[in-house]
Amino acid sequence: MYYYIFEPAREAKEYERTAQIKECLTNLGIAGEMATPSPGKTIDDLVHSAITKRYSTVVAVGGIEVINQVARALEPYDAVFGIIPLTDHPSITQLIGSADWKAAAEQLKKRRWHAVRLGLINNQLAFITPATVSLPPDMSYTLLTPEFSLEGQGGLISISPESQTQENAASFLVEARYDTAVQKPSLLSTFFKQRSPDNLNSRFSTDSIEVHTGDARPVVIANTEICSTPIICRPQEKPIKLIVARGSGLSSTGAA
């Protein structure tokens, strides 16, 4: 029933953690087939193998890179998607409602899921964790939605696919943060750590979004530059079923 795709361990601590996770899954009674990608077998190959063997649930165990890759590979199929995060990235915590791998493993057993539509950049690249564009403070940007345009300057733009917890829910949460980290350092800021006021940041939901910047800027997903602006983000047509925590603030829409 469960097919686990583990991020390859690189050091002793990670090997130990992988062993702990496997033991935990066995104790929970949800141990299944466990695989790790290699040069000979990519994540796409492993997901295809899981589907061919008729596993109903494919679980990504790892950081946001692995999570995105598994989600992307799983999108054409009807299997349920589970996540055991080995990252404290806030987008993952928000997505599944669990802050650590133990809680995530336990919620796998409960099999409550909700529909999530992956984001699609330029009709090509699917993503489940936020896509970000970082701009220097003097560079202008324009965000275009079906209802409005938003113009600003500098900062960090983040586009996150949203869970479809309600009918006709919007597809993306967009945030434009005034990030002092991309500011040119000044003498004052060196001595006095200045926090950007909260009212400089913008946040809204939308069905689709275009991002235009003064000059081409890299678009980053899961710590990887995947393309450059301008970009158009739309939701995938078909949602995937993602296992989430009960009472995560995300209403479950079914039990797998």
Add this chain to the structure above:
Amino acid sequence: MAADQADTVIGAQVELKGSLHNHGPIQIHGKVIGDVASDELVVVGETAVITGPVVARQVIVYGQVHGPVTAEQLIEMNPKSLVKGDLTTNQLSIKPGAVFVGKCQMNSAPVEAAAAEEPASKRKPHLEVE
């Protein structure tokens, strides 16, 4: 209202053109040219300038609105706020220092359920001007 409590927030240094609609609360700190509508609360921050109509259940103004404001429940104008446009609401509060230029239409429906028990002849729209 903290920014993280609002579903939609428009930051202080951005300019929005078009229609901004949300079922949940909206907080504006920047410039909006167009209409703003919420089923709940709209907060117009100190640095906000809205040119266009604002419609919500409650509207709280600290900045500027150049256009009509319609709130089923309450319009509150705080010191240094400016509204140039007509107000339509059931309950209006204008604090000292606020500037209002326009007409005001107060609905005759009672503000609270208890008021509904009063005879119609005794019911009055609620207006508070300090």
